[in-house]
Amino acid sequence: MHATIGLVPTAKKGDPVNFPSYPHEVLAVVLSVRDGRLCVLLWKRARSPYRGRCALPGGGVEPTERLRDAITGHLATKVDVRDVAHLEQLATHSAIDRDPRARVLATGYLGLVPSDVQPKLPSDTQWHPVDELPRTAFDHHYFIDAAVARLRAKLSYTNIGFALAPLEFTIAELRDLFGAALGYELGATNLTRVLTRRHVIDPTERRASPGQSGGRPATVYKFVARELTVTDPFAVLRPPR
Amino acid sequence: MHATIGLVPTAKKGDPVNFPSYPHEVLAVVLSVRDGRLCVLLWKRARSPYRGRCALPGGGVEPTERLRDAITGHLATKVDVRDVAHLEQLATHSAIDRDPRARVLATGYLGLVPSDVQPKLPSDTQWHPVDELPRTAFDHHYFIDAAVARLRAKLSYTNIGFALAPLEFTIAELRDLFGAALGYELGATNLTRVLTRRHVIDPTERRASPGQSGGRPATVYKFVARELTVTDPFAVLRPPR
DNA sequence: TGATGTTTTCGCTTCCGAGGCGATAACTAG
């Protein structure tokens, strides 16, 4: 069932070399807004178990790899790694029978792809809207739920939106993006003020060309930073200023 | 160095039974307020590597255990498990050389002990204030930093304080508790209103007996729930009501 | 019994960010 290292005579009890070993896999919940909907990247299993069900991309961990390197490598077989603008660890699941073939520990990651990049996908891989998920294999839906919740929470107190948006965008585009990611519409006026006051986004000199029906051209904005930063040290019980 | 299962002829490539295996350990950052200071439970290593340095309690994972069960079991050798009022997973670290003896993956947990329970500690184990930490073994300080940050963040948007406080307490006691955990003083008046408006704490009928120098007897409060609940769905970009 | 000191608790106020609405700006198409 599970692998165990043979006892080395010189090794002492409590030494990690005596700990039981387990196959470890990494899984990625890659999220992106496609056609105005928040989607997750899934591939269809061709073999048992869970044949025909959709699963998260991922795989094993090589001896020379850290978990983050491992998931980056596995993702490369599904999408161009440079398309992934943000990657963070979610949690590690360890249910005994989460994989019927063996006891496998699984560490999940959240990956985000900007809405303007169009990764070339293998034929077995597709974007699936998170509000119309097919039945998934194994315990993968837990990872997906956690990823969506994490993204939605962080949208309101970090600059994580940079990883969903193009390099440059208008407020209208950003509002649609946030609306899709959050799952509800939000007013345009407030979004600008909140994000600019916090120095999450900045206006540029450029103006967008008006749409087909005319109208005032919109200011083009950009995110100030493209690494994750926390903008607000939380709501209450703040330290004194 | 690391363990690998022998290839089973019938196993197919990509099957988890072919994934490399690694020893896996669980570690607990047990936090509690002792003498008005936020402390972490550490034990002093008697053997190399990192002999004499302080380390987090933890150990290997048995084949029949989930990670949570494993850390619960290991904690039992240090403190009474029933003293731990809250336990949640932090993150999994995977640096190749985080343990010089072998490649070990480590999953950290945050544990909280109420300030009024006095666990019997083994002779090698002690509470250490987090603002006066000794040098720790391995990468354990990363886990400690993450645990303290997690606790401090959740104090302001969840009811996680229930796991630090006695079953019943006065506002003054709670203020000292929160102050120690957060690392800065806070006014007494606001704490009450915020936590009662959110139905995190409730007043009881009982009154505390005044101290030696007299004074109005304080109302005794209690936490409404003793499981983790999120009280505020974050600061901004809230869904419409 | 009354005066004094101590601690808690409540009401009042200020402050600031979130959020909404309408007016105005800035363009296109005819």
Add this chain to the structure above:
DNA sequence: CTAGTTATCGCCTCGGAAGCGAAAACATCA
């Protein structure tokens, strides 16, 4: 030049957080 469309800004309200001082509720001591 006019009508239509979209973006942006100013002004307002709302609600939670936080601070201060007065009042309440006890103790101790003369």
